[in-house]
Amino acid sequence: MCRWMLKRFTAVFALFLFMPLALAVPLMNMPYGVTPMSHDIYRLHMITFYICCIIGVVVFGFLFYSIYKYRQSKGSVAANFHEHPMVEILWTLIPFLILVGLAIPATIVLKDIHNTNESDLIVKITGYQWKWKYEYLDQGISFFSTLSTPQAQIDDPKEPKDQWFLLEVDNPMVIPIHKKVKLLVTSNDVIHDWWVPDFAVKQDAIPGYINENWLEVDKVGTYRGQCGELCGAYHGFMPIVVQAVSDEDFAKWVAAHSPNAKAEAGGLIPTAQAATRPLSKDDLFKIGEKQYATSCAMCHQPTGQGLPPSFPALKGSSIVTGDVNKNIQLVLHGVPGTAMQAFGEQLDNQTLAGILTYVRNSWGNDALNAAHKQAVVVQPEDIEKAR
Amino acid sequence: MSDMATAIDKHEQATDDHGDHGPAKGFKRWLFTTNHKDIGTLYLLLSLAMFFVAGIMALVVRVELFEPGKVWVTPDFFNQMTTMHGLIMVFGVIMPAMAGFANWMIPMMIGAPDMALPRLNNWSFWLLPFAFLLLTLPLDKELLSMLGRAIGISIFPGAGPAPDYGWTFYAPLSTTYGPDSTDYMIFAIHMMGISSILAAINIVVTIFNMRAPGMTWTRMPIFVWGWLVTAFLLLAVMPVLAGCVTMMLMDRHFHTAFFEAAGGGDPVLFQHIFWFFGHPEVYILILPAFGIISEVVQTFSRKRLFGYIFMVWANVSIALLGFLVWMHHMFTTGAPYAAQLFFMYVTMLVSVPTGIKIFNWVTTIFKGSISFETPMLFALGFLVMFTLGGFSGLMLAIAPADYQYRGSYFVVAHFHYVLVSGSLFAIFAGVYYWLPKWTGHHYSEVWGKWHFWLTAISMNITFFPMHFLGLAGMPRRIPDYALQFTDFNQLATVGAFIFGFSQLIFLGIIINSCRKASAGVNEHLPNRVWEGARSLEWTLPTPAPYHTFATPPELGHETH
Structure with missing residues (x-):
């Protein structure tokens, strides 16, 4: 660690010497x-x-x-004037x-x-601890956008980092170029702030308020930003990625993501609670493992040990190794006043069943559940009944 | 020389008359003291201690930001560090230091024997150590339990997180979502608020009633003027802050919903109330600093302050305008166009009186006879770097551009330029300037200059790159960042460590002077330690005796 720090120090000092030259670099302005x-x-x-x-x-x-x-x-002698x-x-x-x-x-x-008058497209943006929700009000499209940088890159300094470390998401916002897009910005919990420097849009997302702003992009491309208002522990981990595309590409994207299209393709409907078909434990575990990394691991950690006292451990937790219905209720409705959100509004039955199956079977919880004679498999139907 | 001898004679008579009023021995002297000099010393020592505490927190922050990815601490602990660093630096370092200067210098500058309300004075100081103990309680407990673990015993196993929502503690992050320790913070702020209000009352009453005969308003040293205006600001806004945290307490525990949208409340209301306090607060931090700089600049230019009356009016207008600009902290909250325009214009207007002050200082230096002792170096550093902070302040005032700056490292750079190279440099200048008068010992100019140059250079290495980081899009208060921000962050971390360790020189200088003073070493410094110094405190012996101006001085023709 020491030698590597020394190396960085030298590089950094060299940088300081050339700071005036660097003014030409766009990163400085x-x-x-x-x-x-x-x-x-x-x-x-x-x-x-x-x-x-x-x-x-x-x-x-x-x-x-x-x-x-x-x-x-x-040898200067002071003059006597003073007003x-x-x-x-x-x-x-x-x-x-x-x-x-x-x-x-x-x-x-x-x-x-x-x-903000006369817009061609309206997107409602809702800040959550710690992700963004985008809703295309006229197109009926709605999805969450969460950080997609693997947890290992964040936790381990030696792990090589992606080019867009902390500036990449699973589902980017997509907008057409040369169209006036009106943004309606609000929040579900604390104050966030939707900021993309390339658009010069920074708008606070405040619970109880719907703030308006707008943008009209003139170049196809991917633009990145971050939350601009301290919103809790993971304020630095809810990036914004916007893809500006041509009209045709936008139309294709809308067609592919509209609720009807998704249903036809046999995929999951983001907000619907319809998919209640039973799945095998392995399938559920796989769905859960993937979704746990996106929705849960930041607070409860990939190891399930959490970050007490702010974020409790799931490993050996009395809830995760206790009555399954209480466990489902807690995940569906969250814990008010904490970062534990009401995930029932965000995730579908299959995904929730997967996550619950995953946490009830991981980190030695399966043994505890067996000892407590509690269920280890949660089916989508159980979730549907509990809603 | 004969001048000094008579002064000492006079002083000895004075102490003879009050022989039984000398300082008590041991800790009782400090606990029960009503002497303005002792209380001033206590304020300054508290500020010094807190400076290192909050400084270490800043270094924790800078270590974590040394490179992308987790370096040392969790995001939650990182937020606790930024929050406590901010709260302690504002309430525990700058404000008590300024109160220390006020206690020491105001009576000596206006020819009064002491502050008007000495017992109140004692109370307003002694509230503070307990306030900070309460504020830092979760961290203190954590520290104790760490020490306990090291020696194998379990003390305070379940210390919860300290406040972790930034020094601005915006609702609902601090109310509905705040950790339990938020209640400690609320009561700590109440205690600090009471302390500040009492100190402000004391200062106003002292200045109004206890000026020596002939010390008219327009002859008063500009430092005293700066503090008078500040005291009125404190009286106006500390109760607002108290109201704000009380509403938080009600929201947290008594089922009100002032700031809770779900209960019909308004999270933006919190920001209005907070910044109605918060903006005058930043002038509370800087107006006494302006006063110190004015004293130092005229002394080491050996020339009277240029435009005294305009300097006084600039202070007053900065204070008044300061009440009408709070919404410039909230340009992106969805404020209506008309409100944004009004607050943008008034904010821009603040730069007029501030500019007047800068121009007057520079003109004071013009055609002076300038020497570069440590206080003057810090004052000149102030002039240059505070002005840079003023420039970024003007940029921030432009509301549309503020959409890009707000919440970014550009803001962090801005307020550190005005608070570190502004308020803190003025405090350093003031300490070096009056230290010989306080202790009777002349600090080492060589070490003083090392302190200045290391501080000034490292301060720029630390904070200048933050302008670039902010413009390039790095938000403030993030524990981890994207790869393109790495180089400047590393530069800032290196600078911060040089800055931090340079302050040990300052600590050494203070300890050395205090040790010599308490050992009673007499260096026979002249009354007027600096030949260019004019105000009344320089007519007193060095070190200043325990009781001064038991009888009011006779004022000559010299003014301010």
Whole structure:
């Protein structure tokens, strides 16, 4: 660890020496972005920055000149003046006028941010601890979007990391380019904030409020962002990925993801509770293992040991090795005021049955359940009955 | 020389008259003291201790951010560290340090024998150590149980998490979702609030009633003016904070729903109340600092402060405007257009009086006779870097651009430039400036300069890259980050460690001076330790005797 840290230190110092050169690298500045709004905001940012630079040159020039010229060691004798009202008025008025000059473009851009009228597509975005839900209100599409970086990459410093470490999700939001997309942003629990720097959209997701913002992307591509408001332990682990696609591709995506299409293909319906067909224990365990990693492992950990006291262990837990109906109720309805959400609203019967089967059979819980004479297999039908 | 001799004679008479009022011995001196100098010392020592506590927390944060992936601590503990670092630095370091300066210097600067309400003064200090004990209780318990485990006994096995929702403790994360220790925080804030309100009352009453004859409002040292304005700010907003945390307590335990949307409440209301306190609060942290910088700059330029009256009015207008800008912390909460416009304009307006102050300081230096003792170095560092923080502040004021900056590392960079190279540098400047007067010992300029240069350089290595991180899209308060942010974060971590260890020099200087003072070493420093210093405290012997100005001084023609 020590040698590797030393190596990094040297690299880092080299970087500091070349910091001024690096100003040309886009990473150092606000992205120009891919929406008209992000272009406007970028320009506003640069104007303000240059004005600050000019003021800086004047003020620091005057300061450094005075420090250099009037050193006691060079025999400077202090002058006796100590007020001059005209100068004061001057340096009150000039900054004021500069500010007025800045306020005008800022006012215009701000008005534009608030213009959410006449949109072509409406997407409702709901923040959850710690994932996003996207609902295409007119298309009937609705899905959750969770971090897809494997837990091992997060926990183990030696594990090689993906290019988009912590900026990748299982289901990205998809939008068409050159269309005005209206965003309705809200939250299910605490305050989150939906932020994609390339769009210059940052909107707080507040429980009880539906905030509006909009975007119109002019380039096909994948854009990434993160939650911008501290929302609990995994605030840094709920990224946003948006794919901007052409009109045709968007139409295809909608067709493939609309509820009817899914049902025809025999897939699961995201919100429906229909699939109650019994499955084998192995199948359930496999479904559960996969979904546990997405929905549960962040808090309860891949080892099932949790992170007490905030996140209790599932390994040997009295609930997971106790009455199965209580266990189902807890997963369906959550624990109010904690990060344990009501998963009944988020996951279908099959998935929930899989997760419950998985946790009741893992980390030695199967032996405990056998000892307590409790069920280890939960079928989708059990979930449906308990809803 | 004869000047000093008469002063010492006078002082000896004074102490003869009050022989039985000298300091008590042992801990009782500090526990029961009503002496403004002792209480000032206590405030400053508490602040020093808290500075290291919160500094270590910052280093834990920086270690975790050294590279992507988990380095050392869990995300939950990381949040506890950022939260406690913020709360302690604001309430436990900057505010008590400024109160320490107020206690020590205000009576000596206005020619008063002590603060107007000495017993209240004692209470307002002694509330604080207990407030911080309460605030940090979960971490203290955790530390004890760790030590216990090391020697094989179990103490406090089930310490819950400390507050972990950021120093702004937004509802509902801190109410419905907050850990049990939130209640400790609520009562700790109540205690700090009472302490601040009492201290503020004391300062206002002292300045209004106890100025020496001839110490008119326009002759008052600018430091005293800065504190007078600050005291009124404290009186106005600390009760608002108290109301805010009381509403939290009600929400948590008494079934109200002030901030709970599901019960008809409003989470945004919390932010309005918090920032109505929070924005004036940042001026509470900086206005006394402005005062210290004004004193130091004029002393080491050997020239009177330029534009005294304008400096006073700039203080007052910053304070008044400070009440009308709170929503600039909430531009992305879905505020209506008109509200955003109003708060954007007023926020931009704040830069006018702040600019006036900077221009006046620079003009004070202009055509002076400048020397570069440690206090002056810190003051010059303040001038340059606080101005940089002002620039990023102006950028943040532009509401549309704020949509990009808000909640990112750009904000972290901004407020560390105004609080570290602003308030903290002013505190360093003030300590070096008055330390000889307090202890009778002149600190080592060589070590002082090492402290300054290491601090100033490492502060920039730490916080300057954060501007870039924020602009590139790194949110604040995240324990782990995407790969492209790695280099700048490592740079910041390296800087933070240099910064942290440089403060040991400061600690050494303080310990050395205090040791010499308590050993009674007399270095025969002149009354006017700095030849350019003008205000009243420099007419007193060095070190300042336990009781000063038992009879009011006669003011000459010299002003401020």
